[in-house]
Amino acid sequence: MQYQYDDGHSFSFPDLVCGKKEKLLVLGSSGVGKSTLLHLLGGLLNAQKGSIVLGTKDLAQMKHAELDKFRGDHIGIVFQKNHFIASLSVLENLLMAQFFGGKNEDQAKCMNLLERLNIQGKANKSIRTLSEGEKQRVAIARALVNNPSLILADEPTSALDDKNCDEVIHLLEEQANIAEAALVIVTHDTRLKDKVSNQITLV
Amino acid sequence: MKILKLAYRNIIHNPLNLILSIILFGLGIGLINFLFLFNAQLKSKFDSNLAEIDLVIGAKGSPLQMILSSMYHIDNPTGNISIGEAKAFLNPKHPLIKASVPLSLGDSYKSYRIVGSTDSLFSFYHAEVGEGTIYNKDFEVTIGKAVADDTGLKIGDQFTSSHGFNDDKDLAHDHAAFKVVGILKGAGNVIDQLIITNPSTVWNVHDHDVGSQTASEDDEGHDHEGHDHEGHDHEGHDHGHESSMPFARTNLDLLKYPDKDITSILIKFKNRTNFQALSMPRAINENTDMQAASPAIEINRLYSMIGVGREMIRGLAILIAFISVISIFIVLFKSMRERKYELALIRVMGGSRKNLFLLIILEGMILTGIGFLVGFLLSHFGLELLSNSLKSSYKYSFSGWYFMKSEFLLFGISLVIGIIASLIPAIKASKTDIHNTLTEKG
Structure with missing residues (x-):
């Protein structure tokens, strides 16, 4: 798979396979195209060469609107620094993810998810009032809310201390298992090396 | 959503x-x-007051001023005309005129104008008496609804007028007391804003202006038709009226006093598209000392002027x-x-x-x-x-x-x-x- 930026800078990636309930850790230092790979996998960028097949669909073949819908429906993404819709509460952010993912609003499910992540007490709070660790949990909840078949995590632990790092990686694995989704973590955080066995290193 | x-x-x-x-x-x-x-x-x-008036006749001057003063009561009159001069237009038998209303303007009370007129004014503006009666004697007034609401005047109240529109103490006719005898129902037009009395009352007030210079205490105690108006009388002065001033109920009554002045006449034609009616303003403007103006034309002129602002x-x-x-x-x-x-x-x-x-x-x-x-x-x-x-x-x-x-x-x-x-x-x-x-x- 290959992606070339407008300025001619291009990245080539080896073939990757990740099955249901499987975890894959993509390691690499800054500038080797980790984010590009993640965005390609998430359908946020279109690869010029190669294909990305999720289930039976090839993301590379989809048009804009179709891709948007597919992404909302099947892919959950957790970012290093997570952004939310600032004007909405925690719960409303999850409901909004359901709406844009083309799902019916299901408040019970959202609450259930927040409970699983142990932040149900913050459901009606503004995003602003949350700590970084809490925000990361809400981001995981948001990535999971539409029962995705693929969960992508971009540097999910880099901004966290060791304790939170352990917790977040544990939560991601646990929730991916419950949702029966594939989990791909892209990071330069070497602390994760020992935690996920299935690894690939980009150079 | x-x-x-x-x-x-x-x-x-x-x-x-x-x-x-x-x-x-x-x-x-x-x-x-x-x-x-x-x-x-x-x-x-403006339109509700414009609707039925085809022509206004008054003293020569600015036609717009005459319209504003006679129809809308928001300006001073251009001057007076004598009844003798205008008698043709007050004659109920005039072949072209359906209704005419003589107006005698001048004084005001708390910036509401006192208008001397005949009964024709009430029918012209579709006014009905709500409380009390129409004035029956000089210095009795019947007031419009808005005047009553705003000034708080009630039946039986007395007040003195001031000259023109200014609520100015220096210009007050402090010797002439008016008495409220009736309040009109709201008619939704300019009559709501008027204090209506008989033309002779207006003449009296102004004759007193002249007479008051020589008025002395010996007038004290005189009363006018049984009413004791304080400091007010109209006998024994050089203005030469020995008895009560003429009291004119109708336009015909008014015609008996051709020497007296009125300010203007509002006219409604029987048929406003009649050729003679159409040419009447020009005939008046060219052949008499009076002027005639069509409200519709003057008001359109006014609109176009204030339109700039x-x-x-x-x-x-x-x-x-x-x-x-x-x-x-x-x-x-x-x-x-x-x-x-x-x-x-x-x-x-x-x-x-x-x-x-x-x-x-x-x-x-x-x-x-x-x-x-x-x-x-x-x-x-x-x-x-x-x-x-x-x-x-x-x-x-x-x-x-x-x-x-x-x-x-x-x-x-x-x-x-x-x-x-x-x-x-x-x-x-x-x-x-x-x-x-x-x-x-x-």
């Missing part, structure tokens, strides 16, 4: 950013709507609205840039370009919608608050609780303005590059 809710939440999330542009837009819309309301009410009041205010209002559109554009553009991660996020969550476009457009429409609401309230409350000061300068009461269909149109226009102002930010938002936005350091 969900996107509308999100747009609304985004708007109220950070109201300080938006308050200036909302106020600015509200001000522009409010000013425009205020003008609409004000014009519509002024025009309907209205155009300027309207231009100003449009300018404010235009500036506010730019400010809304800037506010939306700025907030869209601040929220670019949010917008990218919506895309990540599965939102389409169309969703983002719609979101920003809706935000613009909510802004101008709220702005319209602010302007709507400003214009109505403003008119209500200003109605008192407007009343003293226009002699009409304005109401803030007057609504027009064109306000719906203004609301629609506001929403369209919202769309226009948010178009460019919305297009830009819909083109948000997810990858670049998310990989930027942030």
Whole structure:
């Protein structure tokens, strides 16, 4: 798979396979195209060469609107620094993810998810009032809310201390298992090396 | 619907950013709507008094001034005409004239004009007595509804007049006391604003002006037809009326005093398109010392004159609205840039370009919608608050609780303005590059 930026800078990636309930850790230092790979996998960028097949669909073949819908429906993404819709509460952010993912609003499910992540007490709070660790949990909840078949995590632990790092990686694995989704973590955080066995290193 | 809710939440999330542009837009819309309301009410009041009068005859001078003073009672008269000169127009048998109303103007009380006329005035303005009676003697007055409401005059009350429209103590005819004997029902036209009496009362007041220079204490104790008006009498002076002044009930009564003066005559023709009726003003203007003017023509002239001022205010209002559109554009553009991660996020969550476009457009429409609401309230409350000061300068009461269909149109226009102002930010938002936005350091 290959992606070339407008300025001619291009990245080539080896073939990757990740099955249901499987975890894959993509390691690499800054500038080797980790984010590009993640965005390609998430359908946020279109690869010029190669294909990305999720289930039976090839993301590379989809048009804009179709891709948007597919992404909302099947892919959950957790970012290093997570952004939310600032004007909405925690719960409303999850409901909004359901709406844009083309799902019916299901408040019970959202609450259930927040409970699983142990932040149900913050459901009606503004995003602003949350700590970084809490925000990361809400981001995981948001990535999971539409029962995705693929969960992508971009540097999910880099901004966290060791304790939170352990917790977040544990939560991601646990929730991916419950949702029966594939989990791909892209990071330069070497602390994760020992935690996920299935690894690939980009150079 | 969900996107509308999100747009609304985004708007109220950070109201300080938006308050200036909302106020600015509200001000522009409010000013425009205020003008609409004000014009519509002024025009309907003017028209309601214009409807039935085909011609006004009075002393030579400015025809507009004559119209304003005789029909709207918002200016001083041009002068007087003698009854003898005008007798043809007061004759009930005149073949062209359906109704004519003689007016004797001059004094006022608390800036409400005292009008001397005959019974023809009441039928002309469709006025009915609500309380008490029509005046039966000199210095008895019957007052319009608005006069009663505003001054608090009741039946049996006495008051003194002042010269012209000025409520000025120096010009007060402090020797002539009027007595209220009746209050009219509201007729919805200018008669509500009048204090009506007999022409002879007006003559009396002014004869006294001359006579009062020589009036002395020996007049004390004289009374006028059994009424003891303090300091008021009209006997034994050099103005030569030995008995009560002539009391004229009808136009025919008035014709008995050709030497006396009146101010003007309002005329309604039997057929206003009759050739002779059409040529009457010209005949009067060319062949007599009087002038005749058509209210419709003069009022149109007035509209076109004050129209210049209205155009300027309207231009100003449009300018404010235009500036506010730019400010809304800037506010939306700025907030869209601040929220670019949010917008990218919506895309990540599965939102389409169309969703983002719609979101920003809706935000613009909510802004101008709220702005319209602010302007709507400003214009109505403003008119209500200003109605008192407007009343003293226009002699009409304005109401803030007057609504027009064109306000719906203004609301629609506001929403369209919202769309226009948010178009460019919305297009830009819909083109948000997810990858670049998310990989930027942030």
